[in-house]
Amino acid sequence: MSPASGFALEPFLIAQKQRVESILEARMAMPGDSVPPRLREAMRYSLLAGGKRLRPILCLAFADASSRRGLAEGEIAEDAACAVEMIHTYSLIHDDLPAMDDDDLRRGRPTSHKVFGEAMAILAGDALLTEAFGVLARGPEAGRARLCRELAFGAGAGGMIAGQVLDIAQDRPAKLEYLLRLHRLKTGALIRAACRMGVIAVGAPSDSLEAADVYGAAVGLAFQIADDLLDVTGDPERMGKPTGADAAANRFTFPAVVGLEKSRAMAEEKVRQATEVVAKLEPSPGPLRALARYALERPQ
Numbered sequence: 001m002s003p004a005s006g007f008a009l010e011p012f013l014i015a016q017k018q019r020v021e022s023i024l025e026a027r028m029a030m031p032g033d034s035v036p037p038r039l040r041e042a043m044r045y046s047l048l049a050g051g052k053r054l055r056p057i058l059c060l061a062f063a064d065a066s067s068r069r070g071l072a073e074g075e076i077a078e079d080a081a082c083a084v085e086m087i088h089t090y091s092l093i094h095d096d097l098p099a100m101d102d103d104d105l106r107r108g109r110p111t112s113h114k115v116f117g118e119a120m121a122i123l124a125g126d127a128l129l130t131e132a133f134g135v136l137a138r139g140p141e142a143g144r145a146r147l148c149r150e151l152a153f154g155a156g157a158g159g160m161i162a163g164q165v166l167d168i169a170q171d172r173p174a175k176l177e178y179l180l181r182l183h184r185l186k187t188g189a190l191i192r193a194a195c196r197m198g199v200i201a202v203g204a205p206s207d208s209l210e211a212a213d214v215y216g217a218a219v220g221l222a223f224q225i226a227d228d229l230l231d232v233t234g235d236p237e238r239m240g241k242p243t244g245a246d247a248a249a250n251r252f253t254f255p256a257v258v259g260l261e262k263s264r265a266m267a268e269e270k271v272r273q274a275t276e277v278v279a280k281l282e283p284s285p286g287p288l289r290a291l292a293r294y295a296l297e298r299p300q
Contacts, residue, residue: 006285009294016287020053020081027082027135038138042116042124043131047089049107049175052298054291055088056081058216061288062198063127065281066208077201079135080147084194086132087155091164091190093125100168125232129155147197154193158183167251174252180221187227188220193221207280214277215288222270223295225263232260267296 024047042224063077096103096111097118101109113121136148153159163186172178195216199208233253254263282288 007287007290009287009290012287012290013057013294016057017053020058020085021048021058023056023078023082024048027079027131038116038120039123039127042112042120043127046093046106046112046116046124047086047128048159049109050067051072051107052086055191055296056085058219058291059084059194059198059201061291062195062208062212062281063202064198065205065278065286065288066199066212067202075196076141076143076147077141079138079144080151080197080201083132083136083147083151083195084190084197086128086135087151087160088190090125090128090132091155091160091270093121093128097121100164109280143200143203146200150193150197150200154189154196159189159193163187163189172252175258176257179252179254179257183224184217187224188217191220191223192216211277211281215274215292218270218274218277219292219295222267222274222292225254225267226296227269228255229260229263235283271296 001180028044028047059081060077084176092106093112095101096106097113104114105111111121116124132151133148136144136151139146155161163182163184164177166172166182167186172182179239192213193216195212196209199212231253254266258266271292278288278292
């Protein structure tokens with residue numbers, strides 16, 4: 001039981017991660033003769049490597065909370081969750097490349113380019129990016145086009161990719177305004193899209209979509225601030241990736257710009273905003289409130 005939310009989050013996360021893993025495994029069952037074996041292996045290596053699965057879990061949680069039936073039925077919400085995780089995984093593969101962050105470890109094991117080489121890692125990321133939209137568009141329902149637009153907006157040139165560009169800028173200033181803009185795009189845009197896509201998948205009304213929008217933006221920022229804090233205070237063995245990389249690369253993070261104490265206070269405020277805005281969707285303590293707190297207090 002989470003004392004802050006009054007909701008038993010741990011069993012929920014276990015069940016939802018199993019649900020997500022099952023969805024991903026099923027959607028990766030592509031025709032055997034159409035995908036080169038080495039490419040398939042590289043895609044599966046990164047996509048099925050575990051991890052928190054926060055984005056697809058948020059997508060499904062908003063679908064469940066917004067559905068009139070209590071639990072989202074059918075494949076649209078599950079396809080949306082799968083597509084979001086495919087996009088997230090592709091971004092991690094590319095982010096780890098020597099031209100970007102040049103990381104050796106991801107989720108506790110060697111990064112894709114360390115195992116398959118840079119060229120295959122790039123292609124595996126490209127394939128996951130493309131397959132994400134194939135998964136979303138595979139049914140006849142009209143709402144799938146809207147989901148494709150939502151995901152493209154969150155992941156594209158005005159969303160996650162824009163944040164990546166701001167992140168690698170050589171003249172990146174040590175200013176809070178720049179940092180907020182960067183991470184609202186790089187991390188927050190896809191989390192926000194995941195929340196909104198859960199609502200769109202079940203055809204919920206506009207007030208639910210507005211709640212998902214505010215919640216996703218707030219949780220996305222809280223998640224990134226927590227990530228920056230863990231890069232300073234976390235245990236690399238428990239996290240499954242190196243810590244201190246941002247400081248070593250002279251990157252400006254929330255702790256570096258405003259300090260540890262103010263960073264934690266900012267994240268707490270974002271969690272408060274997120275929990276308040278979903279009160280109508282979740283009148284009693286439930287997963288959305290608990291997940292907002294988890295974004296900040298997740299284990300290493």
